Amino acid sequence: MTIVRAFRSLLVTFAVLLGTAPAFAVVEFQEITSPGGVDAWLVEDYSVPIITIRFAFEGGATQDPIGKEGLSDLITALFDEGAGDLDSEAFQIRLDDAGAEMAFASDLDAVYGSMRLLADQRDEALGLLKLAIQQPRFDQNPIDRMRAQLVSGLRAAARNPQTAAQKMWAQAIYGDHPYARPREGTPESLAAVTAEDLRAFHRAVFARERLHVGIVGAINAEDAERALDDLFGALPEKPDLQPVPDAALNLGQDLAVEYPLPQTSIYMAFPGMERTDPQFFAAYLMTHILGGDSLLSRLNQEVREKRGLSYGVGANLLNLKHADALVIGTSTNAERAGETLGVIKDVVARMAAEGPTPEELALAKKYLIGSYALNELSSSSAIANTIVGLQLRGLGADYINERSAMLQAVEMEDVRAAAAQLLGTKPTTMLLGPKAEPTP
Numbered sequence: 020m021t022i023v024r025a026f027r028s029l030l031v032t033f034a035v036l037l038g039t040a041p042a043f044a045v046v047e048f049q050e051i052t053s054p055g056g057v058d059a060w061l062v063e064d065y066s067v068p069i070i071t072i073r074f075a076f077e078g079g080a081t082q083d084p085i086g087k088e089g090l091s092d093l094i095t096a097l098f099d100e101g102a103g104d105l106d107s108e109a110f111q112i113r114l115d116d117a118g119a120e121m122a123f124a125s126d127l128d129a130v131y132g133s134m135r136l137l138a139d140q141r142d143e144a145l146g147l148l149k150l151a152i153q154q155p156r157f158d159q160n161p162i163d164r165m166r167a168q169l170v171s172g173l174r175a176a177a178r179n180p181q182t183a184a185q186k187m188w189a190q191a192i193y194g195d196h197p198y199a200r201p202r203e204g205t206p207e208s209l210a211a212v213t214a215e216d217l218r219a220f221h222r223a224v225f226a227r228e229r230l231h232v233g234i235v236g237a238i239n240a241e242d243a244e245r246a247l248d249d250l251f252g253a254l255p256e257k258p259d260l261q262p263v264p265d266a267a268l269n270l271g272q273d274l275a276v277e278y279p280l281p282q283t284s285i286y287m288a289f290p291g292m293e294r295t296d297p298q299f300f301a302a303y304l305m306t307h308i309l310g311g312d313s314l315l316s317r318l319n320q321e322v323r324e325k326r327g328l329s330y331g332v333g334a335n336l337l338n339l340k341h342a343d344a345l346v347i348g349t350s351t352n353a354e355r356a357g358e359t360l361g362v363i364k365d366v367v368a369r370m371a372a373e374g375p376t377p378e379e380l381a382l383a384k385k386y387l388i389g390s391y392a393l394n395e396l397s398s399s400s401a402i403a404n405t406i407v408g409l410q411l412r413g414l415g416a417d418y419i420n421e422r423s424a425m426l427q428a429v430e431m432e433d434v435r436a437a438a439a440q441l442l443g444t445k446p447t448t449m450l451l452g453p454k455a456e457p458t459p
Contacts, residue, residue: 045319048416051240053247059232060406061243064399068138070236072148072246073403075129075411077229077340080202082220089204090212091130093166094220095123098132100161102150107161110147119144121151122433127198128340128410130224135400138237141246149250155221157214163292170206180278184286184451191274192288192447196266198342226258227251233406235399266342272456274449283356283452284348285363290441291336291343300425301433302345302441303336307383309366309435309442310334310347310376315382317366322349328359335450338412345441346401360448371442374435388423 049061083090099114099121100107114121119136132152136144161282176182186201193199201208230251233244270288292302310318310333318332347367351359375383395405409418450456 036162037139048419049240051244051247053244053252055248055252055429057227057230057232057244057247057251057378059234059243059247061238062233062402062406063237063239064235065237068237069135069399070138070141070234070238071133071135071399071403072232072234073131073133073400073407074230074232074251074439075131075407076224076226076258077129077231078224078258079125079129080127080200081197081341082224082261083200083204083331084216085200086208087204087212087216088200088202088208089169090216090220091125091170092203093162093209093212094155094157094163095125095130096165096216097157097217098123098151098155099131099156100165100394101156102147102154104152106148106156106158107122110439113143114115114147117144117147119147121148125181127202131407133400133403141238145246145250148158152225152250155217157217159214160212162212162286164207166212169204170209173175173203173209176203179456180276180280180451181249181284184449186277187274187276188286188449191272191449192344193342194269196264196341198266198339202205202434215236222255223259226255229252229260230256231410232409233403233410235403235406261349263341267341268342268344268447271445271449272447272449274447275455275457276449276451277455278451278453281353282348282350283353283359283450283455284355285360286449286451287347287363287367287446289345289347289446290444291338291345292437293343293439294338294414298433298437301429302437304380304383304387304426305370305375305431305434305441306334306336306345307387308379309370309438311383311386313386317370317379318347318363320352321362321366322359326358326362328352328355328362332363340411347385356450356452356455362451367442370375370438372439374431376439380429380434384426384429388426391422399411 047062051061052058064106080091099111101110106112117140119134119135123130123132125131134144134148190199209300214427232247268288268290270290292299308317310316312333313319314324318334322328323330329349331352332347334345334347337344347363349359396402
């Protein structure tokens, strides 16, 4: 029997591209629970015969053992390299025959998986995904081959000065927190990973309690519930995750990485705001006005348009599970790095002291409300990705309906308070480039 949690049906009308065919569609979010207790959000759409499923298990690179950093990257490269009684070649042939696309990836806080499949080959495709989730093989030959590919990528990246800068940046900001460790690992740490390490990580992370699932496409709730139990029902109920503390950002530092480059990169980190904070939308609007993805942002106007110091400068709110920050970044001619940084500091100080104008706030609300569907709900894959992202951030399915109203409700004094709160602290600043020197 179909089990649909009676929390209410949520209807959101957007111009949505589902699958590959553009259409104006009503996106109906259903929160479903399988007979075995696996939760998911479902969007039924039959305009094209395609199903997209995306899922995330909490516990990403922060769960890599010390000295074996990069394990989570390596394991995600191996789920299509053999599972159950199928070796690597046999599994990939079957996947091709099923006409399905399967992918896995990890970040600091989670391991992600996804599959896009034809509705009329659902059983075959989901059978392969089930094997990958429940019975990955981790045969030695694929381990060695994929490890060699990752190490090759690390060695190539080591020649890029941005790699050194990113490591220094993470260590400076996060100190001894797991976020400061190299997520992609090192040649030495990857060499230390064994097949048993991979199996132990899989046992610890792949569990139902911290699982988040989104399903979009040509499948009804009853069939989706059966698929949930088939894919995830045999997994352990609870993960065995190592505890990760919240990070205290090390702000107020002035750093420099000298490198013989034609340009100097500038990075700045200020305090952030938790995604579930009641004042988050005020901070979100303020950050967009300051340096959002528009040439009309204050930073782009002052740095790019008026002075030609950079091709672009951006400000973003970074929300991780255990850390939040407002970050600013740009690149400029090395000879004008000091001038560029000075302009950025002036713009930030003015925003902290005065906040935005009423006109800026009105334009920001209009843009952020109007662009959401195009950015987050433009395809079945985008919808599934948005669903899982909302679940990971602890936001309910009603967020989609309420987002516009929450943005509209933000008052000028809220944005000014957010600007003073986040930008009134001395940031950590880092310059990367020729003759780079710390700039107080």
